[in-house]
């Protein structure tokens with residue numbers, strides 16, 4: 284599974300939304316109905332899945348599907 | 364107040380109020396995680412539970428240490444895959460007048476009574492959020508409400524625990540997790556045994572119901588708060604003190 288697919292899966296599971304709603308520009312809170320606890324859970328799920336640490340400052344910037352994918356790809360590349 | 368198959372972690376459950384709480388929860392069908400720092404004492408208690416055919420797990424942990432508190436919760440999850448109830452009961456006193464209070468006295472009390480509760484609550488927050496179910500019960504004290512000469516450190520820790528309780532209640536309410544504080548008055552345990560007879564008599568004079576409390580008096584309320592009957596109660600402080608403090 285590609286990183287993009289994994290990220291989407293996590294979002295679908297954590298937020299309980301339809302997969303077709305999880306488009307790149309979708310915002311977690313405004314478009315996907317997440318609350319502040321959901322966004323924390325999402326970031327923690329990303330950390331577990333990709334074995335990375337996401338500092339709070341970075342986590343605040345992860346607000347859309349695309350920003351999550353971009354951030355995680357960069358993070359994983361720099362770890363390799 | 365049926366707690367059948369619920370998993371309950373009770374910190375400081377090898378003596379006194381914590382042990383009374385653990386027994387009460389076990390009697391009502393919960394699977395109980397017993398915990399404390401003293402391994403021998405812990406072993407004795409878990410054997411008592413086994414004799415009663417109660418389901419119990421013993422985990423040695425000093426809650427003032429973040430890794431040990433995290434371990435306590437992790438071992439619970441490894442064993443039973445869930446944690447429904449957390450009772451933050453572990454607590455100590457280091458009584459002395461402010462003028463004579465050393466930094467160590469302050470730190471020891473705050474680190475166990477307040478920070479210990481933070482460590483354990485943080486560790487259960489995620490599994491409870493995932494479960495969409497949780498009951499967190501913090502054992503505070505009436506001293507946290509009204510203060511007490513000679514207990515500035517202890518009173519600060521217990522007052523802090525009340526503010527902590529209310530914040531956690533607000534933060535986690537949307538996930539069906541409740542958080543309440545229980546404030547005992549004077550309960551007969553090792554902690555209060557050290558008080559001298561004169562002090563005890565003076566205290567008795569302030570208790571309308573005319574007796575000191577016992578562990579069971581506190582445990583009954585905890586069992587209620589841990590049960591489904593208390594589903595609509597969160598962020599509250601409830602005294603168990605024979606009427607000593609009425610606010």
Ligand SMILES: NC(=O)c1ccc[n+]([C@@H]2O[C@H](COP(=O)([O-])OP(=O)(O)OC[C@H]3O[C@@H](n4cnc5c(N)ncnc54)[C@H](OP(=O)(O)O)[C@@H]3O)[C@@H](O)[C@H]2O)c1
Pocket residue numbers: 374375376377378379380381398399400401402404424425426427452453454455475476479502503504505546547548549550551552553554555
């Ligand atoms: N007794 C009262 O009148 C009264 C009144 C109001 C509130 N309370 C509160 O009720 C709670 C229980 O009091 P109690 O009277 O039952 O006290 P206790 O008889 O002295 O028992 C304290 C329990 O906590 C454990 N403990 C202490 N420090 C710990 C630590 N750092 N990590 C893990 N476990 C620890 C002890 O086991 P180990 O020593 O083996 O660790 C023991 O099991 C406390 O929070 C206390 O402040 C008591």
